[in-house]
Amino acid sequence: MDISHILNELGEDRSLYFNAVAPPIVQTSNFVFDSFEEIRKAFEDEDSAFLYSRGKNPTIEILRKKLAALDGAEDALVFNSGASAIFAAVLANVGAGDHIVSVDKPYSWAWRMFDNMLPRFHVKTTYVDGTRIENFEKALTPETRIIYLESPNSNTFELQDLEAVAKLARERGILTIIDNSYSTPLHQKPHAFGIDLSLQSATKYLGGHSDTVAGVLTGKKAMLNKIFNEQLLNNGSGISPFNAWLILRGIRTLQLRLEHISATTVKVIEFLKNHSKIERVIFPFDDDFPQISLAKKQMTGACGLFTIVLKAVSHEQIERFTYSLKHFLVAVSWGGHESLILPQAAGMAPGQFDPSVEKHRMARVYVGLENAEYLIRDLDQALSVL
CATH class of the missing domain: 3.90.1150.10 (Aspartate Aminotransferase, domain 1)
Structure with missing residues (x-):
């Protein structure tokens, strides 16, 4: 899909909002229904209908479509911070007794979760030098559920071989997550190398104006639906319509x-x-x-x-x-x-x-x-x- 189409047209049906060039901020908490059947379906799957803006909102939906397309992914979720996106991606995929392998020196709020929060629920993390694939292989255990990547990191910029790590993880049935904030989808597309979940701090290049805080998570529809229902809705960590609109404005340029x-x-x-x-x-x-x-x-x-x-x-x-x-x-x-x-x-x-x-x-x-x-x-x- 052409990037000009994604940034300027995808998801925007101007006939729905008075033919306005810029999509509106649908600043509402609640939505009404015309029948019991409609509201019953919304209760059954909140990501299929507009029920309550904690989850699904028209302004946010336009942004989701654009961000998924930029990443070459089936779907995208937008959170109120990059840290929330990390938290949701990890928490939805580990349980008591599980193990995570992470690159050394990840983003501070990632390692604080790995070191301070998850051990309370008996989830352990092993840190490795991610520049060598054999370091990942040696760190894996039968309990490993996630390999967490950050390529490049945001200080000394070490990289991981995404294709090699994804292949290793697939062979073991392990989920891969990458923080792609440094590169953005314009400079790196992790899903093309086989990575399962790609996240970004949208506060940075996507927003581009230092006036909003947000996070993005992209991947397969089934996985993101699980995260939407288990994490985003329960934690109330979704983005507000106004902040979603600011990110929409930012990605135009x-x-x-x-x-x-x-x-x-x-x-x-x-x-x-x-x-x-x-x-x-x-x-x-x-x-x-x-x-x-x-x-x-x-x-x-x-x-x-x-x-x-x-x-x-x-x-x-x-x-x-x-x-x-x-x-x-x-x-x-x-x-x-x-x-x-x-x-x-x-x-x-x-x-x-x-x-x-x-x-x-x-x-x-x-x-x-x-x-x-x-x-x-x-x-x-x-x-x-x-």
Whole structure:
């Protein structure tokens, strides 16, 4: 299906809403019925009818169709955060005594669930270096129900061989889940490699304007219907109509934004790699990246998130550099219009800083929609005071 059709037309029947170009926000909690038969069917399958906006809503339905098509999936669910999408995908598929194999260093709210919540229900998690398929194979047990992936991750960008992991999991009857927030469906389609469930933080590139929080989960219709009924409805973790409308607005320009950000990122990285105050740059599509071949096999682009290692000897140096930047905001997340920076040192006390530890000198950089020359001038002047 053509991406222009998905972003601009799919799911939009304008004759239903006064021929308006933009679909309306159907800001209602409740829906009425014309017969007992209609309401009985809605009770039997809430995902087949508009009953209550906690579950199904016309504005959200348009977004679901677009997101499923972008991922090449049968169906999509939209949650009130990326963390909710992770929680629902995992909780719907494990029970007491089960086992999960996860990549090392997943998103913080994933590992907090694995380490803090699931053990209370006797679900164990084993973390592995996901860059080697044999590490997954060695970690599997008869109780393993899920392999959890994040490729690339959002800090040092290690990848997993999605095709190899999916094949291993299918042979053992194990469900695969991937966090695809870094790449978006425009740059990586996990279902094409055999991954069962693909999730994203829609807060980031899909929304694109840093004004809403949401999560997406895509996969087979039967699996998503199970998650809809067992998790989304019970937890009340669905997205609101207004936030769904904001994501709809955001994805109109998704392709253009990613193209601009990608082109700018290449120029910014080229500048940084040649700067005397930068030890190295970590970016999946950089020629020096250890997994560059796998990145180009699985991904069509890497967009705006990368990490720099600063040549710094103190916590104070990194803080001075960070707050000398005039056009990079110091904040978490990424994917919006604004450029961001988040040094590892920001999360530690000055006395904890050790310049011999490379991680302590790392700073994650996100390139937004500003022009390359504008951002390069800002980085140059800030690095001069490092």
